Amino acid sequence: xxxxxxxxxxxxxxxxxxxxxxxxxxxxxxxxxxxxxxxxxxxxxxxxxxxxxxxxxxxxxxxxxxxxxxxxxxxxxxxxxxxxxxxxxxxxxxxxxxxxxxxxxxxxxxxxxxxxxxxxxxxxxxxxxxxxxxxxxxxxxxxxxxxxxxxxxxxxxxxxxxxxxxxxxxxxxxxxxxxxxxxxxxxxxxxxxxxxxxxxxxxxxxxxxxxxxxxxxxxxxxxxxxxxxxxxxxxxxxxxxxxxxxxxxxxxxxxxxxxxxxxxxxxxxxxxxxxxxxxxxxxxxxxxxxxxxxxxxxxxxxxxxxxxxxxxxxxxxxxxxxxxxxxxxxxxxxxxxxxxxxxxxxxxxxxxxxxxxxxxxxxxxxxxxxxxxxxxxxxxxxxxxxxxxxxxxxxxxxxxxxxxxxxxxxxxxxxxxxxxxxxxxxxxxxxxxxxxxxxxxxxxxxxxxxxxxxxxxxxxxxxxxxxxxxxxxxxxxxxxxxxx
RNA sequence: GGCGGCGUACCCAAGUGGCAAGGGAGAGGUCUGCAAAACCUUUAUGCAUCGGUUCAAAUCCGAUCGCCGCCUCCA
Numbered sequence: 220x221x222x223x224x225x226x227x228x229x230x231x232x233x234x235x236x237x238x239x240x241x242x243x244x245x246x247x248x249x250x251x252x253x254x255x256x257x258x259x260x261x262x263x264x265x266x267x268x269x270x271x272x273x274x275x276x277x278x279x280x281x282x283x284x285x286x287x288x289x290x291x292x293x294x295x296x297x298x299x300x301x302x303x304x305x306x307x308x309x310x311x312x313x314x315x316x317x318x319x320x321x322x323x324x325x326x327x328x329x330x331x332x333x334x335x336x337x338x339x340x341x342x343x344x345x346x347x348x349x350x351x352x353x354x355x356x357x358x359x360x361x362x363x364x365x366x367x368x369x370x371x372x373x374x375x376x377x378x379x380x381x382x383x384x385x386x387x388x389x390x391x392x393x394x395x396x397x398x399x400x401x402x403x404x405x406x407x408x409x410x411x412x413x414x415x416x417x418x419x420x421x422x423x424x425x426x427x428x429x430x431x432x433x434x435x436x437x438x439x440x441x442x443x444x445x446x447x448x449x450x451x452x453x454x455x456x457x458x459x460x461x462x463x464x465x466x467x468x469x470x471x472x473x474x475x476x477x478x479x480x481x482x483x484x485x486x487x488x489x490x491x492x493x494x495x496x497x498x499x500x501x502x503x504x505x506x507x508x509x510x511x512x513x514x515x516x517x518x519x520x521x522x523x524x525x526x527x528x529x530x531x532x533x534x535x536x537x538x539x540x541x542x543x544x545x546x547x548x549x550x551x552x553x554x555x556x557x558x559x560x561x562x563x564x565x566x567x568x569x570x571x572x573x574x575x576x577x578x579x580x581x582x583x584x585x586x587x588x589x590x591x592x593x594x595x596x597x598x599x600x601x602x603x604x605x606x607x608x609x610x611x612x613x614x615x616x617x618x619x620x621x622x623x624x625x626x627x628x629x630x631x632x633x634x635x636x637x638x639x640x641x642x643x644x645x646x647x648x649x650x651x652x653x654x655x656x657x658x659x660x661x662x663x664x665x666x667x668x669x670x671x672x673x674x675x676x677x678x679x680x681x682x683x684x685x686x687x688x689x690x691x692x693x694x695x696x697x698x699x700x701x702x703x
Numbered sequence: 704g705g706c707g708g709c710g711u712a713c714c715c716a717a718g719u720g721g722c723a724a725g726g727g728a729g730a731g732g733u734c735u736g737c738a739a740a741a742c743c744u745u746u747a748u749g750c751a752u753c754g755g756u757u758c759a760a761a762u763c764c765g766a767u768c769g770c771c772g773c774c775u776c777c778a
Contacts, residue, residue, distance in 0.1 A: 228707090246778080247778095248778075249776090249777085254778090255778085257777090257778050258778050259778085260778065261778035262778080264778090289776090290776080291776070291777095373706080373707090373773075373774080374706060374707070375705070375706050375707090375773085375774070376705090376706095378705085422776090443778065444777075444778030445708095445772075445773080445778080446772085446773075446776095446777050446778065447777080447778070448707095448773075449773060449774065450774090450775090451777090473778090474778070475708090475772090475778095476771095476772075476778075477778085478771080478772095481770065481771065482771080482772095483771080483772065483777090484778095485776095485777060485778090486776085486777065487775095487776075487777070512715080512716070512725090512726080513715085513716070513717095514716090514717075516708090517708095517709080517716090518708090518709080518771075518772085520715085522714095522715085524714075524715080524727085525714090525715060525727090527727090528714090528715070528726065528727045528728090529726090531726080531727065532725095532726055532727080535726085535740095538740065538741085539740095539741090541740090542740080542741075559742095577717090583717075583718095585716065585717055585724095585725080586717050586718080586724070586725085588716095588717090588725070588726080589716085589717060589724050589725035589726080590724080590725080591725085592724095592725050592726065593724075593725070596725095596741095596742085599740090599741050599742065600741085600742060600743090602741080602742095603733095603734090603741060603742050603743095604742095667736085670736075672736060672737065675736085675737080676736095676737065676738085679737080679738070679739090683738095683739095688738090688739060688740090689738080689739070690738085690739050690740060691735075691736095691737090691738075691739080692740095697739095697740095699739085699740090703727085
């Protein structure tokens with residue numbers, strides 16, 4: 220398996236520190252507001268990575284934190300006139316609600332910064348003792364100059380950064396590049412007692428404390444959005460390696476952004492859609508598919524059109540599933556081989572290998588989806604040739620299993636076609652009930668018996684205008700929701 | 704200004720040295736009472752542009768143009 224490592228800036232063979240075991244830490248969210256679709260991308264990307272590692276047989280320990288104390292939370296609390304911890308609680312609940320809907324699994328450990336104040340203080344003390352940090356007016360800063368590897372993740376040196384000009388000016392720091400490990404609290408702000416007085420943790424230190432506590436001083440994978448590379452992850456490396464004297468993380472994985480009109484979606488630009496908004500228009504599976512149809516490191520332009528295409532693609536999957544089960548229930552008869560059987564068998568037999576090769580190559584979910592649709596095409600082609608008999612049934616059953624296994628890693632394609640149709644009815648806000656549709660189908664069937672094609676077509680048209688498509692089959696009329 | 708990334712068909716998007724995946728849209732066809740679905744054919748001798756290396760380049764190297772990100776809280 221190969222993974223692109225931000226630290227080395229190239230794809231590397233994945234060799235965990237401990238055989239068959241993967242320790243993985245992903246930066247979660249700061250709970251001060253609703254999550255937007257960019258947060259969804261990050262969560263889904265690492266959810267899939269975590270699922271695939273488990274699928275490969277690794278014993279994965281996956282930690283995803285919550286930042287539940289921070290300036291933004293304090294400001295939000297002031298603005299809303301509620302206690303800061305209520306803000307944190309509220310948006311933690313919102314996060315879970317969004318993630319559950321998106322099919323993002325819970326991590327094995329989901330620690331919070333405020334639950335690790337003691338560990339944080341111990342590390343800050345340790346860093347002061349080792350000479351990497353200093354106290355100033357009740358705050359503690361990390362001295363960037365003391366850590367020689369500073370900049371190795373974000374590939375920049377100190378001079379470059381200062382040349383960038385926008386470096387925070389703060390009288391209390393010895394050097395403008397230094398960052399806070401512990402922040403003295405102002406009047407009326409939440410605080411914890413510490414050797415340096417009342418205060419709260421800086422942003423970066425919580426991840427050091429929690430990853431060391433719940434994983435180890437050195438672990439395999441650390442992930443997050445690409446915007447965390449600097450300063451967050453760079454600072455994490457500095458303080459962690461200074462503290463332990465050991466390499467902090469072996470593989471750094473960062474996902475790309477979602478863009479709107481080519482610009483990064485962000486809170487500050489205001490060009491974002493919340494997860495809730497998007498899920499008001501599209502089924503969660505559609506959102507997941509849309510986000511996984513592009514490689515995790517590439518930017519994704521958020522687009523209604525692309526979301527609709529994702530919906531059409533998923534519909535193609537479930538439509539094929541219906542064809543397969545129609546075939547299974549109707550398949551009797553003698554063995555009948557067809558011309559397309561060989562190609563289909565090849566596709567079936569090579570499928571698993573292709574999927575794993577795609578995922579092994581830096582988690583290429585887009586390529587994986589390509590393979591899935593290749594198999595779908597072969598299955599449809601095979602069915603078009605009207606095969607029959609035991610051998611054909613076995614092949615179809617195997618196909619169904621393979622598709623479901625691949626879908627399982629991505630956590631899509633896990634519903635029944637009926638559930639998908641119901642989900643589409645909901646997300647497209649179709650006004651008719653299933654019962655209404657069945658009544659119309661019956662009416663039309665009667666017209667068709669009488670060969671009253673005008674009446675029959677009128678009903679088809681009427682339903683079509685409501686987004687419902689009728690399909691006449693040998694044993695009756697089926698219906699589906701128009702996707703896209 | 705420094706550092707990094709991207710540019711593949713009408714749209715989206717894989718592919719990082721060996722015949723250009725996949726999805727959508729378009730056109731034609733098979734099937735159908737008509738449809739839908741599905742399948743078949745078709746749509747890049749071409750991968751921003753110009754050079755170079757190589758038996759072989761979308762892929763490696765150099766230059767140019769365009770777009771974006773990070774350097775400040777950010778997924």
